[in-house]
Amino acid sequence: MLSPKPPIVSPPLVHLNHVIIYVDEQTSSAIAQSAFMKNEFAAFEAGHVVIEDGAGWSGLYIDGEQTYVEIFGPSQASANGNLIGDAGVCLGVDHPGELEEARALLQASGDISCPDLVRRQLNGEEIPWFRYVDLDDSDAARASFTVSIMEYDQHFLKRSRPGLAAGQDGITRKQYNAARFRPERYLKDIIEVTLALEPVETIRFGRQLVALGYVQMPEGETEIFSSHQLTLRLIPRTASLKGVVALKLSLLKKKEGETIYRFGEESVLRFDDAHTASWLFGLH
Template sequence: MAQSSIELNHFYVTVDSATYAAIEQSSFLKQEFANFEKRTTVRADRSYTGIYFYGTKTYFEFFDSAQEKRAVGETAVAFGVDAVGAMPDIEGAHRDLITRGWNDQQIPWFYRLSPVPQLAKGLESWIMEYTPEFLAKWRPEGGVGQGVTRAEVLKRYKSVLAETPADAYLDDVTGLTLALPADEMERMMHWMGQVKPAVTIRFLPMGQGPHGLRSVSFRLRKAPAERMTVRFGARSVLTLRPDKTAIWEF
């Protein structure tokens, strides 16, 4: 099979407890901006709790540094393919199968291809390919979503939520900006050169401010009537623009 385009699947970032609480408690984010879920994921290898926001083909998650015992700024960027067997062949990368718990069973979730060694202690990246078994077995009562594409998986995720916005702003993530020390930037750029993802990722040298994710660009499904700014904690700011774009800065 010819290699399909490698896109963004999702990212995560770890924030301080005050910022995490402000994001989790925001009625705007949960009722207007995007489909929201707080969940604990139980895998065969580990478990973790975070808050999630789902778009059309991409999503993102936040972790609380205190609850999850992670460093503020810890970031991961997960790329993805939308076809069975479309994972690229990258020399030296490690492939494994990740499972997800449901009804006291571990269901095959996705194949993961990761650089060896990983990029840095606070920076991870991988490529993922969903398994055909996942949507066949995980929360089938959702009724929608089948196959292995990012869009189909997110349809299922959203279909089983207790509450969803009637007309959410978020369409998808379009770009990320990362602030990294020189050695981490070099490793991430080398990995991206092997992956060749179809998503814009910009880099800043480390200086003042946190390590890892500094900003996220979004495409919106609808435009706000005027420029809108929402703040979360001391330094996290989401700005929605009338041109149907948004940026979230950290």
């Protein structure tokens, strides 16, 4: 007797755009001052972003081909109303209209807000940057973990980067990152995120991921959600493990020589093999 074929799972509409990690001053400073991070590992920037009405934020940016890491130290955490150990996951879509499609899929899993538009100040002008919806609990007094889905404005690249050739001015994550991605360096992309969350956060985020097409695979106390591009591992939050505790990264080339880099006492970048590296946060 033939075994039944596994169900065909369509690729999810949404993929990882970036992760947000709030770290202590020692970790933030060590990353910002690391010659390896700035000159060898990936595209790196200590940047300041200005949006409408003069608001904005400052952070450290480590860019891959389609994904990136956004790191905030204590001063920006305080300005944002966050604490060290807080985190965010920003999912994204690659085609116009897919934000609304994702929002429709999520309606059954809870109340989803209407999309908001963020405008960015560039060259003295405010231009549409991206639309997004928040997926976190709007009733919570303070969210230690946030989730959103974003869709770049289809005209943003053309307006912000004059001279783009045809085919370079879309809204895909790869097109957006192209101006900064450094293919001669090590980092390709984030392929796995491990998050230490409260039980209510795990339940809500897991329900949303399933609604968006991710496949759920429980493993003991860990809830695993996977697509063909990304794995999310949700573990219980503890006193020492909060928010983003590990990133698994795909590499463009093998790292020779030194394979372990420490940033303060609570962050370690470790090259595992020729194809992957792990970046750990918390007590290790």
